[in-house]
Amino acid sequence: METGSLVVSKVCSKSTVTRCFSKYPLKFMVPTKAAPSHIDAVWIYTLTYGGGIVSGDCISFDVTVEDGCTAVLTTQASTKVYKSVALKCSEQIMEASVGNDALLVVIPDPVTCFSTARYSQKQVFRVISGSSLLVVDWITSGRHESGEKWDFTLYKSTNHIYVETRPLFLDTVLLENGNVTSIAERMQDYQVIAMVILLGPKLKHIQNQIQEDVKKMMSEQLHAPSMGGRTKAINGDGYTKPPLIASCNSFGPKGIGSVVRIAATTTESVYRFLHSQLAGMEPIIGLCPYR
């Protein structure tokens, strides 16, 4: 049961939203002037009525970005997932297809699951060799100020990328408070986890820049123990856990794609990281993400 459908096509050589259907609880907003007029990119905001996803909500929509077009999908604020009632799970599914020489940029705010929430999301991207794709997928531990840290029951996020029916990237992260280990134990003091996927010819230069930046940043924070671990505390040298850990690795044949994984102690530090690493997107989509 489709809750929404979006199509972006070229109209008079400009990327234009030519189909925009949505029904409760989903809504799309397409501001007429998001990017400067000399940049060909259309921005679409996805919203949910009430500002969040309620127990049992099921939202599914598809997006088609036709040849040569550039589309940006984003949110107005972090997606809040409210507590689960009667063990119901809420779900969000997006299926996107990106054409030749086209670019789809998915840059939402993070998901925040409240205590006892159960939430699952799935994003499937079907691309061809000339398509470009940027996807940011991230989650915070909950309402930290209220002491909710990884207090939700279940969070599952699936991101699949297929290049002409062949699977290229199949990732599912499952965070469930179980009987053997709790999510908080697995996350230690980190409150945010994020993933950035970059793929395609239009993003090659950004991929290379991020690889170098992350390597430089992390090399300064990783320290080999100066003596063996057993004789005294290993970090007797006085090193502490980095407040933000990131790693950037390539995937796919000939390393055509890059995936950056981030774990951080604060949401703000991840916003800053994303803003700085994705600054190169401004000339392509008109605005710098995560200002």
Added chain:
Amino acid sequence: MEEVKDVTRRFSSRESAPLLQWSKWQLLDSILPTGGFAHSFGLEAAMQAQIVAQPQHLQSYIIHTLENTGSLLLPFVYSAAASPDLQTFQHLDMILDATLTNEVSRKASVSQGSALMRVSSSVFSEFPSLKMMRNACLSNGDVCFHHAPVFGLVCGLVGLDGETCQRAYMYITMRDIISAATRLNLVGPLGAAVLQHQISLVAEELLTKWKNRGVEEACQTSPLLDTVQGCHSYLFSRLFCS
């Protein structure tokens, strides 16, 4: 050599239950030359990032890694062992290559899987299909020889049942991380042996939770460890490949 041929002729079937035990123990023994000693399963990176800063963090690290092995890799062992044929193996190998999005663990999986395939096709010569499959995949060029499907394939052909194959995979993972921990000086050999025995209780619970699932259900449950393991190539000085 005459005596050896005589002996093997007398035991006509290698499928008898006692003889199966010998094959099983050989597969689980770290002396099998598959290169597992070169990998720390992200432990070295975790130490340098201070995620594992004290020896007492080691137990949690191993348990979280084992849980991730269960959720992400056991489906591939299970499916390969259930249908130990060429088509299934090639399909699982392709899916796992797309599923292991962490380049460090992907390369480690290919290196261990290739070694296991090469060793097994020579060792278990009573299964000529293993050598045939290996050759077919090598000439194909598209096959990576990922560890989990190779392990399932070999165990399945040798005759181990599904649950035993999956338990064995969890066992060798735990064995290799603990071995890496001793070489990283995080724990001594005796302490390592004590730890291994203590963790086996939890490992069995994890096996019960994650066994017998299809590959479409494969997921990762420790994104922090995945992030840290991905930093392995940034380590200035390192003992291990991954």
